[in-house]
Amino acid sequence: MAGGTWTSQNKKQPGVYINVKSNMTRGVSAGDRGIIAICEPLSWGPEGELMTINISDDFTPFIGYDSTNSKAIFLREIFKGSGHTRGPVKVMLYRPATTGSAKAKATIETLTVTAKYNGVRGNDISVSLVADPDNEGSFTVQTIVDGAVKDTQAGKTIADLKSNDWVVFSGTGDLAACAGTALSGGVDGTVNSAAYSTFLIALEPHTFNILIYDGSDSTVQAAYVAFIKRMRDNLGKxxxxxxxxxxxDSDAVISVKNGVVLSDGTTLTPQQASWWVGGAEAGANYSESLVYAQYPNAVNVSPRLTAAEIDDALSKGQIVFFEEFGSVKVVSDINTLTTYTPEKGEAFSFNQVIRTLDTIANDVYKNFSQNYIGKIPNNVAGRDLLKAWIVGYLNEIQANGGIQNFVADDVVVETGEAINAVVITLAIQPVAAVEKIYITATLTD
Structure with a gap:
């Protein structure tokens, strides 16, 4: 269904076109959040495919490594959450296609064993064929990864073997004994910038809250910025x-200034710290802020910034980490919007406000598309139904601390210029977390 923002009532497609404005001068059943999208170069897994990893899933089927492996650090950080907010509920992971990649292989007589996917993870696989003493001519065939048996099957000929989650068997003839043969030749390859554009095309039809880019290629960054703005303004997502x-200079983009040092000594660059920031931003709901949110298991920042450097980064709308009392926290939960207008004041630079406005826009879009468009008449009774739902919904948001000072008269539903159009005006005042407390202490005798 069509969506996005509007300046004049000239849209061709049926849809929900939403302009969210706030009357702020400062800064449940509603608002399901917690979906991350990321394109990540990997050493295992299908290329060019969006995979959905839920918070409780074993990482191995998706990336070839379990959650304890260093190769899984990006997922561990994404799912962490903060000291007072949860992490995301799922990650939409995309492995980009590469040039120069290869699958690991091994040959045992006439049997060829090929890793299921390209990448160096295939080099950690070995295959063992042991003669079955109770069945002449038959062999027990085991697929072994990092010393652990992942698949066991029996057969006399190559045709008896079935591919598994790790390898593909091919060839003709009888099987032959082999104490253990390692696969080799697996190569990850190189990811080109164009692969990220392919990812964005695949991602566009899907719903998500936060898109993470953990690289430093300025061309890719520009593509991501343009994509996320188009998703917000043209597609209504x-x-x-x-x-x-x-x-x-956009409320659609969150920028990370510095990195962190984890308790095990691992130093994460600002690019890698975007994993945690993205996960924490996606997991936080509309009534929560990451101001002073603690980064779990982080003990220091890298690099440490001076007070002047922190002020400069904040003036550019960047997320800054600082260390206090042995823990690492976020200075301010802001985005890169730094130029304010009457339509978008300073309040729009706070991510909690954006979460509130986005939650409302996404929920209105979803509810209207499913329950109202094409199903109710554009008359007084129909428009009253629209208003009643919005008022009830915003009362729920207010009860949960997302907005304040809302009354039913803040919602106006009117006929549009076309006979099949309605115009809905909402006046809402999002609640933002306290960031600055000024105290005057007077000492008396």
């Missing part, structure tokens, strides 16, 4: 992008 070192 309210989401944000997280990356490092970007100054885009």
């Amino acid at each position: 309210k989401c944000q992008a997280v990356m490092a070192g970007v100054e885009s």
Whole structure:
């Protein structure tokens, strides 16, 4: 269904066109959040395919490594959440196609064993064929990864063997004994910038809250910024992008200034810290802020910034980490919007406000598309139904601390210029977390 923002009532497609404005001068059943999208170069898994990883899933079927492996660090960080907010509920993971990649292989007589996917993970696979003493001519065939048996089957000929999650068997003839043969030749390959554009095309039809880019290619960054703005303004899908070192002057983009040091000594660059920022932003709901949110298991920042450097980064709308009392926290939960207008004031630079507005826009879009468009008449009774739902919905948002000072008269539903159009005006005042507390202490005798 069509969607997005509007300036005049000239849309061709039926849809929900939403302009969300706030009357702020400062800064449940509603608002399901928690979906991350990321394109990540990997050493295992299908290329060019969006995979959905839920928070409780074993990572191995998707990336070839379990959650304890260093190769899984990006998913561990994404799913962490903060000291007072949850992490995302799922990650939409895309492995980009590469040039120069190869599958690991091994040959045992006339049997060829090929890793299921391209990448160096295939080099950790070995195959063992042991003669079955109770069945002459038969062999027990085991697929072994990092010393652990992942698949066991029996057969006399190559045709008896079936491919599994790790390898593909091919060839003709009888099987032959082999104590253990390792696969080799697996190569990850090189990811070109164009692969990220292919990812964005695949991602466009899907719904997500945060798009993460953990690289530093300025061409890819520009493509992500353009994509996320188009998703918000043209397609009506309210989401944000997280990356490092970007100054885009947009409430659609969150920029990470510095990295962190984890308790095990691992230093994460600002690009890698975008994993956690993206996950925490997606997991936080409309009534939560990441102001002073603690980064779990982080003990220091890298690099440490001076007070002047922090002020400069904040003036550019960047997320900054600082260390306090042995823990790492976020200074301010902001995006890169730094130029304010009457339509978009300073309140729009706070991600909590954006979460509230996005939640409302996404929920209105979804409800109207499913329950109202083409199903109710454009008359007084029909428009009253629209208003009643919106008022009830916003009362729920207000009860959960997302907005304040809302009354039913803040919703106006009127006929549009076309006979089949309605215009809905909402006046809402999002609630933002306290960031600055000024205290005057007077000492008396």
